[in-house]
Amino acid sequence: MMRDLQLSASRYYAGTASSEDLGALVREFITHTQTVNDWLTNAVGDAASYKAHFGTPRHLLADYIDANKYVRNVSQHVMHIVSPDDEVNLVGGTLGMRLYAHWDEVPAAVHAKLRPGTQSLRPAYDAKLFGKEVMSTMMEVLRFYADVVPDVIHRDLNGEWTGFPLMNQPGMSHALHPEEPSDSAEARAWMDGRRPGGSSRVICGQVTVEDRPYVFGFTFDGRHSFAAFSETIEQVNHDISLGFPYFSGDLAANVEGANEAFPDALQGVVLASREEVSSWGTPVTRVHVQGDWSTIDGEGWSQFVGLENKAIVPISMRHEIRRARRLNALTPPSATRR
Structure with a gap:
């Protein structure tokens, strides 16, 4: 499951340098995020320790999981697709072009149709996803899982994260690896x-x-x-x-x-x-x-x-x-x- 999540993030990033449908790639990542979340939430013997990260004190990155759950439920229950905003930043040149897309707004009318439990997740979406660059938020989801359940990270034969590092984009400082420090x-x-x-x-x-x-x-x-x-x-x-x-x-x-x-x-x-x-x-x-x-x-x-x-x-x-x-x-x- 974690392998699928990691590869979906990597595929999204690759898609930003091609003509692929970014919305479809985002939905793939959202689906795998919730699959991993459901698996850990219901894991025999470990469920309580995992759920504790969403309680008090709350893990600093837990809101990214709730925000992704909100997006998944919006698309499942009211059939509204949350995709990257049409306004994107295009960077690059002869060494390769890349789109940097941001999360779009969920209309109030769509939110009103949701169940109360899903509506309660809206603050997490607004705080962690809305208006944020998409790939950077995917990295935060991966960092959350690496921190709370490090053993689930899928690695290749060289011991590296499957799907990483991302390909370098000249002139851009965005992290290429979930473990990469910002400093x-x-x-x-x-x-x-x-x-x-x-x-x-x-x-x-x-x-x-x-x-x-x-x-x-x-x-x-x-x-x-x-x-x-x-x-x-x-x-x-x-x-x-x-x-x-x-x-x-x-x-x-x-x-x-x-x-x-x-x-x-x-x-x-x-x-x-x-x-x-x-x-x-x-x-x-x-x-x-x-x-x-x-x-x-x-x-x-x-x-x-x-x-x-x-x-x-x-x-x-x-x-x-x-x-x-x-x-x-x-x-x-x-x-x-x-």
Whole structure:
């Protein structure tokens, strides 16, 4: 059930960058939210502890669940569909366009037809959903469940939330992951303390930027890479200690360009490995400081690393770049559906 809820949120976000009916995607999320809520409310042995989050003291995010229940009941009992407002914010450019829609108002005449129990949920809708950006409210629902019943979160084989992170949108600071802190400094610590996104990385060289050595290469998710990476020596060794696989190997001899296979991958080069990375890569157990070197064309790597580390680059831009690379948040929806 939680997998369905997580994927419905991810599908909604993907839909904001396409021509899909956002209203239908919202209703899918609402349905799965209430399914999870009903399941936990009636769970044998755990129902009382779950219901307590809606009592006194009340969980800070509980109103998001009641607000979603209100929307579900409005559509079920009076056949009024609550969809995103027609007024949307369109952002983006050559790197991809995206709609940021907001929750619409529920007319008073529709509300008047509801049962008293559902009417009592209206304040939660007005406070938490009405006028708010839709995806951000979906994230709050997921955060609620992650906080009160963390064991129900569905994770993939890499231990990552199924359906996350969301794909990076250049210039936008909205969270790409339910666990992502809103403060950039806290978010940096969170990112550096967890495994990188993806399933493995291939190290292609080392470069010194502002007197500090950095390792660079490409992050793979299975056989495909949608993002390059750069890390400090210390960070790579920490990642390895967490069990994340880094490899060395002849990248040029084992991969080929694959951008044409992923038309929605607009933010970087796409590489496809002919075989599993582990079949041609040599596992790296520890990285040491060396002089600058590169197994591929070394031009541009200093600038690549500097974008996320040089003081001359605005902090907000550095954070956005770092987040996209570290979380591997450049993987397009077309790749996740394969």
